[in-house]
Amino acid sequence: MLWEMMLALMIFCVVAVSLTTALRQAIDTVILLRDDAQTRHDFENLLNEAAVIRLQPGKEDLVVGDGRIHYEREVVRLQPKTIHGELVPNLYDVTIRATWQAGGQTRTNQVRSVIYQPASG
């Protein structure tokens, strides 16, 4: 009798823990997808913004929304040369990185684009 009862309780505990774990993982997945969509949306906004503001080489922290996702913009001045050896000016390599915490882990995502910004523009 005692063994039967213990076996039944053990099976129930295993099922309950499995269900809870599955539910937790489903929620984590949804949060991850949501964060991913949010960062892509913010990347698009920040790249649009980077195309018109005056870019300065270096790293800069960006405050977006409630600050849950930390964004950083790194600008590197590119100095490519043509086949004739002429310098192509006003080209910037812009990298935007997103860092945030989800499910007890640090997650990162980044986007990179080359922006032409004429000095007179």
Added chain:
Amino acid sequence: MRTVPAIHPSRRSAPQAGYLLLEVLLALAILTIITALVFRIIQTTVRTTREVTYLESLQERVDGISELLRQNFTNLPAAAQFQTKTIQSGTELVFQHVAFQFATTPGIPAYGTVALCARPQADGRLYLAFYQEPEDARERLIQANQENDIRWTPILGDLDQVAWRFFDPQTRDWRADWPANGSRPALVELTFRISGQSQVHRSIFNCPTAPVLP
């Protein structure tokens, strides 16, 4: 003559097969606890699933509206004119000589005036709406004091706050309005918060200032 089967004396004193009252009560108690726990798990699962589904549908709506507005701003024709007007519920964006990007009947090209703004709902909250009519139909309604006849089409409701900003490429700064001087902002920023949500949605739309070549 019928014979009665004899009963063995030892069978009379044998214990009857069954459960004790204590066993039954214990089993019932365990069953109750298990049922309560299972019910709790199911309840949590259903509630969480409902919330996740709601958030997903909300995000889809926000993404859809954002993409629709992005396409409208990106595809503004070179001849389009843009300005803002200050109204009671905020800022109204007015586009003139633009294609009807919001048209619900595809295949019918039409040009005219498109206006975008936040309008008050009956419950005091706001809804994002657009208006589109051929050329100066709207101006005629305003001049005839029939502004209430303007048919606004809601695209996103139950908003707590809606704000627009415009990036001036000359001063390289954001401003709250845009004059009717024939120029265009380089960027248009829309921020809004859906009622009951803490997150403020922010979208920045690129607004080409030069004619887009085919």
